[in-house]
Amino acid sequence: MNAIERWVPTVRMDFPAKNPFWVKIINLPDQHCEKRSVKRIGEDLVEYMDWKDTEPFPMVRVMVECDSSLIFNRETVSDIGEIFYIEFNYVKL
Numbered sequence: 001m002n003a004i005e006r007w008v009p010t011v012r013m014d015f016p017a018k019n020p021f022w023v024k025i026i027n028l029p030d031q032h033c034e035k036r037s038v039k040r041i042g043e044d045l046v047e048y049m050d051w052k053d054t055e056p057f058p059m060v061r062v063m064v065e066c067d068s069s070l071i072f073n074r075e076t077v078s079d080i081g082e083i084f085y086i087e088f089n090y091v092k093l
Helices: 033-047
Strands: 018-026 047-054 058-066 072-077 083-090
Touching: 018 033, 018 047, 033 047, 033 058, 033 072
Parallel strands: none
Antiparallel strands: 018 058, 018 083, 047 058, 072 083
């Protein structure tokens, strides 16, 4: 026996709206792989949580909202005006 009920698009209050991810920052120049620069990139990306200095790419831990679009690449500017293009690889996405 099956009970059939009309589907209604609702979200329960206990439904997870955010997920944490580790994000590898690819193509970041070596002179910018310090905590301050990596933290700033993570804060600009989404809600920043933590960072790791891993080889060969630094990583940031961020909290991503489930209904927002992910950012996979970005052009960024250093403190001295240097422009470079970085990519983001979401670990276990």
